[in-house]
Amino acid sequence: MTAEYTSPAVPPPGAAPPTAGPPTDPPADPGSTSPVADLPVPPDGAPLVEETPPPDDGTPWQRLDGRMIGADALRVLLSMAPAAVALLVVGVEPDAGVVWPLAILAAWGAFKAVRNTVRWVTTRYRLTDDYLERRTGLLVRSHRSIRRERVRSVDGEARLLQRLFGLRRVKVGAGQMNTAMESALVLDAVSRAAARDLHARLLGEDRTAAASTVAPSTGAASTAATAAAGTPAGGEGPEAAAPTGAAPQQLSRLRPRWVVYNCFSVWGLLMAAGLAWGGWVTLGMFGFNAFAWVRGLADWGAIGVPGTVAAAVLAAWALGVVGLAVNFATTYAHFRLERTTGDHGAVLRTTQGLFRTQEINRDENRLRGATLSEPLLWRWLRVADPAIITTGLSVWSSASAILPRCPREHARGVLTEVLRAGDDDPLRARLHRHPAGALRRRLVWAVAVATTAIAVLAWLAATTALPHAVWWVTGAVLLPAGCGLAVAGYRSLGHAFAGPWVVVRSGAVNRATSVLRTGAVSGVRVRQSLFQRRLGLATVTVSTAAGYGAYEAVDLAAPRAAEFADRALPGGVAAFLEADPPVR
Amino acid sequence: MTSISLRPPRHRVQRRVVAWWTLRALCGTALAAAAPLAAWFLWESSRTWTGPVAVAVLALGLLYAAVTPSWRYAVHRWETTDEAVFVAAGWFVRDWRIAPISRIQTVDTSRGPIEQLLGIATLVVTTASAGGAVHVRGLAPDVARASAEQLAEITRRTPGDAT
Structure with missing residues (x-):
């Protein structure tokens, strides 16, 4: 195939201001062909992230935080600790099976420490009036700069070691890079105060809001203040939201009983296998044969093969449940979902984590809809997995899951609030049944x-x-x-229209209800196989530049397919409707 | 039998595209049959079952090559208006696609070597969605180029953010 002729059909940037669709979307990139190509492009055509140095205005360069070195020293000590305990305290015989894993562990710790030290030595960053710049690299030097007005998110996260030393890993996103699931620029690591300062200066939020989110350990104190400041969410657009610097509006926080919904999963068995193997290896290093211990627990020969298998499965399942529960509790501890308003409009922010804290900011202007999935085994408990449909984010990225698995009514309420769809309430809309x-x-x-x-x-x-x-x-x-x-x-089949929202539901095992703003629909597709034609059915797909990219109303009544398409894509379909629709 | 209440798009495509679809189907059949045929020639003990497999693949492929191109030609239609591009395609599963002008990102024409030989071209309209581009196959090259230019012109005049 040879492309012999190409005409970029997007209006020249700046010539036609975006009037249709969700607010404040910059014109899309004419050359971009990635699946989720709905990305902001600077009005002057400059790239979002530049690899060449911008003009120097004399702002002093800053280093990453020196406490990194302390954290790395501790890392080296910790990685050597198992070896020390095994060889010196327990007095394990140092044969090859014991020494090699311990040596690899220690070497890995030392390697990471050296790498981090090199990064600390070679990295400088600064925030000038126009740019955020970073120079880094030992052998290959790189200079990366982002124009300040392009910065869309400043996310902070910290692993346990970093938290102990008051450090934060700061990820700065300029919108574009989110598609490739990487940030435009990462500073690993700066002090908590520097992270807070960067956040405040780049996104123009007030200090209290930034402080309460960068330091999750103080979250309990600020929760009361933020909960009181909740503003009613109505049909107002992001611009009409609270003024810059307002306290964040809390949309949801973790309820301890959610752990029950999140600790039963097929992954539990895999986790149990991993835990059992890890435990066996670790104990083996200290000269303890876990296998023999398990064999001595009961007279397995008397119990018989089916009994033994049942006991093994039960034990694995229990171990998996405990593992998943601990995992959930540490990942989602202090979980909060909030809406804050900065210079670039509202941002949906989640903060979570016990040992490794994580903060993710999502630009509300990119929000196109939401999906509520109800797995078959959980439906009777009225539990659901909520997610948002947003542009510039991969569907596999954790950022699209704004809440863990939780009760359906709570998920519906939060998603409605997130979409600011309180008046239309699309997630509780009565769905039309399919024929x-x-x-x-x-x-x-x-x-x-x-x-x-x-x-x-x-x-x-x-x-x-x-x-x-x-x-x-x-x-x-x-x-x-x-x-x-x-x-x-x-x-589970169904569809509805509620105000500006189109709602479709399908799925036998995993019933998914998707709500999409009709303004974000970028095309419709009607499909009908011969079998569907005989049964009087047709499937309508609405495509969009967000989430999975396509959402289906499966097996509609065929005569209603065109009507559905017309309502999902207002104005685009009317010219192609049959003059006299067939008698229904 | 119930059809959907969309009228067919106005224009048909060039009859020559049937030859292109037939060639594509034959190439696909040859590729699919290559593996069992190679096994039949090289590995004698497998002839009892690679023979029937190869025959079945060839028969189905030839049937496909004989039936689907004219079926596709009968279904394939296209139309552009000032508001949208409308294409009908498919054979067993029929497929109608509507892409509004305000959401179009690029309009291309493309001609592969065989298409050049047959004197046809493909119009490719890309929108910002994972659904993929809209293809209109089997246009006369000048028609494809004129439509692409016209679409690009309309798109320039149409306010929209192509999302």
């Missing part, structure tokens, strides 16, 4: 797949040594399970 043909389509598929599997197994049983029990047991499981999923899938 019975959709149920028939799912049942036919379920039966077809199950019968094919049964037929293949029966044929194998007839021609090979496969026992006949296999095919009828498979059939007895597959047929009802398939039909059950078909019914569940049909019952």
